[in-house]
Amino acid sequence: MPHRLNPFILATASKCIGCRACELACAAAHIEGGVSVGSLQAPLSPRLYLTCVGEMRVPVGCRHCEDAPCAAVCPNAAIYRTDRGVQVDESRCVGCKTCIVTCPVGAMEMGQIWENGKPVMRRVANDNSPEGSEMEPALLASKCDLCKDRAGGPACVEACPEQALALIYPDAIKRRRNIQAALALKGTGARAGEVL
Amino acid sequence: MGAGDCVCIIGTNTTACHPVIGLGMMQAKRNGAQLIVIDPREIDLAREADVWLRLRPGTDTPLLSAIAGEIYNAGMVDVESVAASTEGFKEFCEGLAKFDAESVAALSEVAADDIRRAARCIGRARNTAFYYTMGVTQHTTGTNNVLAVSNLALLTGNIGRPKTGVNPLRGQNNVQGSCDMGALPNVLTGYRSVTNDDVRGSFEEAWNVTIPAEKGRTIPEMLNAIEEDKMKGLFVFGENPMRSDPDINHVEHCLHHVEFLVVQDLFLTETAELADVVLPGASFAEKDGTFTSTERRVQRIRAAVSPVGDSKPDWKILAELLERLGRPERYADVKDVFDEMRMLTPTHTGITYERLEAGGIQWPCPDESHAGTPILHVGNCMRGAGKFVPLEHREPAELPDAEYPLTLTTGRVVAHYHTATMTRRCFGLAGTWPEELVEVHPADAAEYGIADGDLIELRSRRGVATGRAWVTRRVPRGLVFMTFHFSESPANILTTSAADPVTGTPQLKVCAVAIRKLTEESTSVESLSIEEHASCHIA
Numbered sequence: 001m002p003h004r005l006n007p008f009i010l011a012t013a014s015k016c017i018g019c020r021a022c023e024l025a026c027a028a029a030h031i032e033g034g035v036s037v038g039s040l041q042a043p044l045s046p047r048l049y050l051t052c053v054g055e056m057r058v059p060v061g062c063r064h065c066e067d068a069p070c071a072a073v074c075p076n077a078a079i080y081r082t083d084r085g086v087q088v089d090e091s092r093c094v095g096c097k098t099c100i101v102t103c104p105v106g107a108m109e110m111g112q113i114w115e116n117g118k119p120v121m122r123r124v125a126n127d128n129s130p131e132g133s134e135m136e137p138a139l140l141a142s143k144c145d146l147c148k149d150r151a152g153g154p155a156c157v158e159a160c161p162e163q164a165l166a167l168i169y170p171d172a173i174k175r176r177r178n179i180q181a182a183l184a185l186k187g188t189g190a191r192a193g194e195v196l
Numbered sequence: 197m198g199a200g201d202c203v204c205i206i207g208t209n210t211t212a213c214h215p216v217i218g219l220g221m222m223q224a225k226r227n228g229a230q231l232i233v234i235d236p237r238e239i240d241l242a243r244e245a246d247v248w249l250r251l252r253p254g255t256d257t258p259l260l261s262a263i264a265g266e267i268y269n270a271g272m273v274d275v276e277s278v279a280a281s282t283e284g285f286k287e288f289c290e291g292l293a294k295f296d297a298e299s300v301a302a303l304s305e306v307a308a309d310d311i312r313r314a315a316r317c318i319g320r321a322r323n324t325a326f327y328y329t330m331g332v333t334q335h336t337t338g339t340n341n342v343l344a345v346s347n348l349a350l351l352t353g354n355i356g357r358p359k360t361g362v363n364p365l366r367g368q369n370n371v372q373g374s375c376d377m378g379a380l381p382n383v384l385t386g387y388r389s390v391t392n393d394d395v396r397g398s399f400e401e402a403w404n405v406t407i408p409a410e411k412g413r414t415i416p417e418m419l420n421a422i423e424e425d426k427m428k429g430l431f432v433f434g435e436n437p438m439r440s441d442p443d444i445n446h447v448e449h450c451l452h453h454v455e456f457l458v459v460q461d462l463f464l465t466e467t468a469e470l471a472d473v474v475l476p477g478a479s480f481a482e483k484d485g486t487f488t489s490t491e492r493r494v495q496r497i498r499a500a501v502s503p504v505g506d507s508k509p510d511w512k513i514l515a516e517l518l519e520r521l522g523r524p525e526r527y528a529d530v531k532d533v534f535d536e537m538r539m540l541t542p543t544h545t546g547i548t549y550e551r552l553e554a555g556g557i558q559w560p561c562p563d564e565s566h567a568g569t570p571i572l573h574v575g576n577c578m579r580g581a582g583k584f585v586p587l588e589h590r591e592p593a594e595l596p597d598a599e600y601p602l603t604l605t606t607g608r609v610v611a612h613y614h615t616a617t618m619t620r621r622c623f624g625l626a627g628t629w630p631e632e633l634v635e636v637h638p639a640d641a642a643e644y645g646i647a648d649g650d651l652i653e654l655r656s657r658r659g660v661a662t663g664r665a666w667v668t669r670r671v672p673r674g675l676v677f678m679t680f681h682f683s684e685s686p687a688n689i690l691t692t693s694a695a696d697p698v699t700g701t702p703q704l705k706v707c708a709v710a711i712r713k714l715t716e717e718s719t720s721v722e723s724l725s726i727e728e729h730a731s732c733h734i735a
Binding site for chain 2: 024027028031036037038039041042043045
């Protein structure tokens with residue numbers, strides 16, 4: 001069934017124990033050498049965020065909004081909708097941070113991208129340097145990509161020891177609820193001829 | 197362990213510092229064993245505990261003695277058999293009178309009923325295993341605290357059987373092995389005193405040298421001797437006293453003052469930066485030999501990769517030094533070193549490299565037909581009669597006062613190892629716990645206007661450190677907690693070098709501090725930039 005609405009990762013706060021396994025798994029899934037914490041070849045930078053408020057704890061991440069405000073405000077068309085959620089093309093990101101400001105759940109982050117064991121660099125203007133510019137690690141828009149290139153699906157869902165995380169297909173849920181409700185209606189109007 | 201058994205842990209944050217054994221404890225709990233946790237902090241295991249005694253730091257001896265007293269008074273002691281197999285029993289029991297539950301409750305801030313609950317747990321359990329680490333030993337009363345654990349185990353008959361015993365968890369993969377090999381100031385291999393003429397004689401004969409008959413210096417004594425110009429040179433192996441020793445400012449002064457400093461380490465640590473000569477050592481994965489685990493099990497290790505760059509295994513560095521000091525090459529390989537050691541060490545004589553091929557062997561293992569000794573003190577204590585030692589309470593060396601109103605205690609987190617010279621070079625571990633989080637109780641935080649995540653400054657009589665506050669009920673009011681992992685937030689700038697009079701182990705678990713919030717414009721904690729991240733590819 002083609003999905004009309006974007007899937008997204010949803011956490012059940014009542015099940016979350018705050019262990020951060022989702023953050024670790026997320027970071028590792030986006031880094032080379034991600035077999036164990038000891039074998040990673042780049043710094044950890046998770047794309048969902050365990051958030052503690054009072055006694056409550058729950059990871060928060062991208063909802064892959066249908067009317068994605070991050071995509072709408074991006075001046076360089078680095079953020080766009082696909083049939084597998086809202087995605088970021090880091091090579092087009094200029095680091096303007098408008099997406100961070102506009103995201104209603106705080107899912108966007110400026111993260112370092114590492115390739116071949118080194119941070120991806122960018123040139124920034126600097127009048128004090130002889131060349132008039134210098135290189136520094138680039139900070140680029142980074143958010144949940146639903147582990148689009150991962151065979152096993154989202155790493156956070158797989159890693160959660162309490163099954164608090166799920167990959168949600170909203171239209172599939174709607175359809176399932178419709179069916180459940182239909183079955184529940186089977187008994188109504190049993191008295192023949194009665195007008196409700 | 198399971199139903200009917202009891203695990204009693206004291207001063208050990210096992211799931212953080214010995215995670216594999218910590219998981220074993222959780223498993224025991226799931227199998228139905230009772231868990232008693234004695235710790236001032238709400239460590240993860242405290243949440244699993246049947247009884248959690250949140251004692252005031254430094255009151256271990258009276259608390260353990262009160263538990264012993266309650267067990268004795270409730271008639272849960274097999275008086276006849278304990279009296280028959282021990283000495284000093286009567287004096288010990290009389291000494292317990294001054295540790296009644298009510299007065300110890302006032303002293304230790306643990307409710308008397310909780311002391312009784314712990315006593316009932318231990319008194320009724322078929323087997324109780326006691327585990328402890330630095331929370332017991334790193335006090336000016338460290339020796340007494342260990343003796344208090346030992347007294348309790350003797351009183352309840354929990355020695356010499358499976359699932360029992362006084363079990364110190366060693367903090368490093370081979371700290372047991374290095375102590376077994378006499379890397380202590382007062383003993384030769386196998387814990388035999390240097391003052392014993394026969395023991396010294398056997399080494400003098402084998403090595404054709406004269407060995408000093410008096411015991412050497414503990415680390416604090418060494419530093420003092422440097423200050424007094426009685427010690428001119430220092431050779432530091434795989435240790436980073438500029439971060440791990442108490443009162444770093446004093447350590448730094450001494451290391452600057454010493455005439456000649458050699459440091460052998462994997463990385464250029466803060467200590468190595470002060471050295472006249474740095475010798476690059478090899479890591480665990482780059483050398484052959486044995487490690488001895490916390491259960492005295494001698495295990496063979498083999499190099500998985502060649503030493504990186506100019507680094508060499510420790511034994512090679514020492515053998516080459518020996519050669520230059522006029523002692524010609526005596527060791528062709530690690531086996532020669534091991535064979536010399538086992539012939540000079542009765543507890544290890546039966547352990548050979550050939551036998552280790554079939555798996556580890558636990559010493560004592562006096563001859564090659566001996567299977568090794570998984571449990572000590574079976575049937576009888578090794579010294580003969582088990583010895584009760586009556587104890588007194590002594591307050592820690594530095595209590596909070598008006599100027600320094602809070603108590604600082606130190607420890608570790610699961611992601612990092614000691615001064616983090618290795619673990620901060622590993623992306624995954626560094627990312628898991630990137631910076632110091634100073635645990636501060638919400639009430640203290642409110643009093644000093646500190647919010648969660650604020651930068652704070654901690655001051656003691658010896659120095660100043662900064663770190664980020666974690667406002668949490670893991671610590672009780674009046675206690676703050678820091679690790680010694682982070683160079684930019686070095687807890688040991690603050691700690692005191694006051695030490696146990698017997699062992700010289702410093703009181704790292706208690707010192708008095710004051711805290712305040714740092715305003716935004718004042719210094720921020722500069723995250724340490726580590727240039728060389730170790731590459732740890734899995735082939």
